Amino acid sequence: MRKRADVISNGYKVMLIDDEIGIVDSLSIVLTKAGYETVGFTDPHIAIETLAKDTYDILILDFLMNTIHGDEVVRQIREFNTDIYIIILTGHKDLAPPVETLKALDIQGYCEKNDRFDQLILLVESAVKSIAQRATIYRFKDGLNKILDAVPRIYNLKPIGNILEDILREIMAFTSSTDGFILIDDLINDNNDHKTLIRGFGRYLGGVEEFTSRLSPELMESIGQARMDKMVISLDNGIILPLLNEYHNIMGVIYIESNNYHERAKLLEIFASQASAALNNALLHSLINIKNEELLRTYDELKERYMDTIEVLRLAVDAKDVYTRGHSERVGYYARKIGECFNLDRADLEILNIAGVFHDIGKIGTTDDILLKTDKLDEKEYAEIKKHPLKGAHILSAVSMFKEVVPLVKYHHERIDGKGYPLGLKGEEIPFFARILSVADAFDAMTSDRLYRTKLGIQEARRQLIDGAGRQFDEEVVKAFVGIIDKSFDEMKNELEFSFLEILEQ
Ligand SMILES: [Fe+2]
Known part of the structure; x- marks a missing residue:
């Protein structure tokens, strides 16, 4: 050695x-x-x-x-x-x-x-x-869960005053802080006047005049610096988070007074960027003279930012368990292939693909002890696992572009015979696309190694799909997928292998 x-x-x-x-x-x-x-x-x-x-x-x-x-x-x-x-x-x-x-x-x-x-x-x-x-993901898992809960709530809020208070409340609860404020400037109202809007809690509660008298010169200077550099400023007893609009211009700041935020500084930053997006959204809706085109572009950007967050979370789910790595992508791929058999149009195929990629995102809220357990789960643990479709639907429901994906994620564990979860829907009560996703998910789960068992061969998995048709799975969907397995499985395997290599080479 x-x-x-x-x-x-x-x-x-x-x-x-x-x-x-x-x-x-x-x-x-x-x-x-x-x-x-x-x-x-x-x-x-x-x-x-x-x-x-x-x-x-x-x-x-x-x-x-x-x-x-x-x-x-x-x-x-x-x-x-x-x-x-x-x-x-x-x-x-x-x-x-x-x-x-x-x-x-x-x-x-x-x-x-x-x-x-x-x-x-x-x-x-x-x-x-x-x-x-991965270390960041593990360390901040709790924090991510809290953000997950808060983000959809923020997106659904409308009046600007309320949105500021709610953002501040969420972020302060997150750091267990009692004093802080959020400040938004250059807010143009219907009369085209500029004004500053402030909401504060604890010692910063009150109107604009009282508020400024409470800021120390050092804090004022640091806020000025955060605004100029558009950077987070960490102080000994607090943190200043800049809020940026879609053009990366400063909209305002959040200040949280706390001694123990350091561990969570990165999460606070993510939170602030989500808060900016939500504020932007609310502000844009309140501006009547904004061009339609611009609004659409901004909206796309908002979606993108939320997508980035969701992508991080999805990676977090995959990072938890090496055995499921790549599973989501493959489920998306299989679901799309099945969709092609039913002559679905491009938009529908895309919905199937996205639903596959995100179908298990709700597992971010499931603890590692349960997710990584190799023994049989007890009743309580199984009940916990069974929450992931609803949690996933909740996370994705915050963005309207996921509107059509939400029911697929929500119902991907339902069974034709009504013995599935979360609702125990039967037959055609289950949306058709969710029935497709269920077959794609089951097939990939059977043909990949898991912690609690090794994979089955393609033929055995095919047999089990046929066996479950009419009970667990939709018969037509199984028929279509078995057709694909028989006709072009090697071709599919090559395509999947190729994408795996790409990942390796990154
Ligand atoms: Fe699942």
């Missing part, structure tokens, strides 16, 4: 395994220079034992080693560690492990050995980004 840590560490620990000491040494030098703490092994067995006791962020290992192959090493590691990022080194491109192996062992990338290691450094850097993102 060789250890090098003589350069300032960036906090990430990398384990290197290669049976050639020369490779371990060169890798160690390159990575240590880049700020990583590296520990190298030439004996894979000792490396596995070490990894069982110690925490590492990234593992880089040789594919072809004398005593044991890299994929077997990873297989053993994955039995007790599903978190570590793994990069496989190959001597030559043709000797790279097959994609199936990479997928099955959740290996994030592979790279050819060469003298300069440029490609490897890039891969390690992208692994670090993912690790940091």
Whole structure:
């Protein structure tokens, strides 16, 4: 075992395994220079034992080693560690492990050995980004849940005074703070006058005049700075969040007085950007002279910002469980394929695709203990899982573009015989598109590995779909999908494989 840590560490620990000491040494030098703490092994067995006791962020290992192959090493590691990022080194491109192996062992990338290691450094850097993102997601899961609850509420609000108070109330509750204010300026009313609107709580409660007399010169200066730089300003006892409009111009600020917001600063920033979008929406609706075209453009942008947030949350759901990674995309893909059999138009196919991608977004509200449990769930835990379609529908209901996707997400676990959830709808009570989504979801679940069981073969999954037709699934939908499996499954597999490779190469 060789250890090098003589350069300032960036906090990430990398384990290197290669049976050639020369490779371990060169890798160690390159990575240590880049700020990583590296520990190298030439004996894979000792490396596995070490990894069982110690925490590492990234593992880089040789594919072809004398005593044991890299994929077997990873297989053993994955039995007790599903978190570590793994990069496989190959001597030559043709000797790279097959994609199936990479997928099955959740290996994030592979790279050819060469003298300069440029490609490897890039891969390690992208692994670090993912690790940091996942750490943030885990750390702030609670906060994200709160935001999720609050965002649809904010979007539904109308009068501007109320919206300001509600935004402030939500954000203050989030930091357990009692003093704070929200200030919006250059608000143009119907008479084309400019005015400033303020809402405050605690010691900032009151009208504009009283309000300004309560601000300390330092705080005023910091607010001015936040407005000028359009940046969040963190103070010892509070945080200033700028509110920006669709043109990235300052609309106002939120100030929260609190000593313990630091942990949640990033979330507060996300919240402020959502609040800006909601305010923008409300302001735009109150302006009568705005051009229609402009309104539409702004609305698109609002949707986009909300979409970004939802995308982060969706990734959070996938990040929770390596076994479901890629599941949502595949469900979207299968649902679309089924839709094509029923000659649906492009807009409907898009609805099916989006619904597939977001169908399990409600699982963000389900705890990891339940989501990652390998044993059978007890009644209470199962009841918790069964809430995810309604939670998902709630999250997506805030944006009108998801209007048609909402019922699909809500009813994707209903069954034709009425034994599904959340409502126990029967037969045609279940929207047709939700019946399509249900088959796509079940098929991908059956053909992928899960924590509690390994995957079924295509033919077995096909048989189970036919078996469930008329009871769990819609008969016509099953018929259509079985037709696709029989006719063009290989083609579909290639398309899916291709997109997987793209993900790997990112
Ligand atoms: Fe689901």
